[in-house]
Amino acid sequence: VFTIITAGEGHFHGAELAESQPAKLAALDSHWETEKMAPIYLFAWPDQKNQRNAIEILPLPGFLSLMAHHDFNAEVTGLKDFPPDEQPPVLIVTFAFKGMVASGGLMILLSLYGWTRRNKLLDSPKYLKLMVLAIPLPYIANELGWIVAEVGRQPWIVYGIMKSKDAVSPIAVSQVSVSLIGFILVYGFLGAVGFFLIARAAKKGPIVEHMAETQIQTD
Numbered sequence: 001v002f003t004i005i006t007a008g009e010g011h012f013h014g015a016e017l018a019e020s021q022p023a024k025l026a027a028l029d030s031h032w033e034t035e036k037m038a039p040i041y042l043f044a045w046p047d048q049k050n051q052r053n054a055i056e057i058l059p060l061p062g063f064l065s066l067m068a069h070h071d072f073n074a075e076v077t078g079l080k081d082f083p084p085d086e087q088p089p090v091l092i093v094t095f096a097f098k099g100m101v102a103s104g105g106l107m108i109l110l111s112l113y114g115w116t117r118r119n120k121l122l123d124s125p126k127y128l129k130l131m132v133l134a135i136p137l138p139y140i141a142n143e144l145g146w147i148v149a150e151v152g153r154q155p156w157i158v159y160g161i162m163k164s165k166d167a168v169s170p171i172a173v174s175q176v177s178v179s180l181i182g183f184i185l186v187y188g189f190l191g192a193v194g195f196f197l198i199a200r201a202a203k204k205g206p207i208v209e210h211m212a213e214t215q216i217q218t219d
Contacts, residue, residue: 103141
């Protein structure tokens with residue numbers, strides 16, 4: 001339920017982006033031309049140098065307009081309406097967005113399937129193993145979402161007011177490196193421990209418990 005609610009919330013964030021950060025919205029699906037019924041592509045490879053997509057596969061007409069303005073026929077501003085030096089790195093943003101959506105969509109499908117089998121989960125060992133493998137999905141989606149948010153607003157640190165290059169603090173690289181390495185080591189260790197404990201608990205999980213109950217009843 002929460003995954004589906006999150007997907008719905010993401011739709012409304014898309015509409016907010018159309019008003020507050022239109023260049024980021026256009027970069028989400030490498031949308032170059034201002035047009036009505038703007039499509040979303042299943043896959044697109046942006047060529048930012050030439051301001052176009054080198055590859056476009058399976059366009060869904062109007063879906064970007066729907067995401068941006070709740071209207072299939074609405075006009076969506078294209079990246080060409082922004083100076084090249086004020087466009088975000090489109091390749092990174094669009095692939096992070098596609099990965100985030102794919103991760104969220106897969107979580108919804110797995111959850112829906114699990115709900116249909118909610119009374120027979122112990123009879124679905126392959127599904128249970130798949131759910132163990134799916135544990136990283138929300139973390140992947142979350143990190144990709146941060147990439148979309150932070151890279152997508154470039155080159156601005158305050159959108160339309162201050163660029164990131166104008167907000168850089170005059171400090172040495174070594175000062176940042178020490179804290180960055182420290183964060184990576186500490187949180188990397190905590191993440192590894194967390195995944196180990198989750199995996200160990202999942203392996204013991206309801207199947208072992210069910211077998212124990214069955215043995216008690218038999219005895």
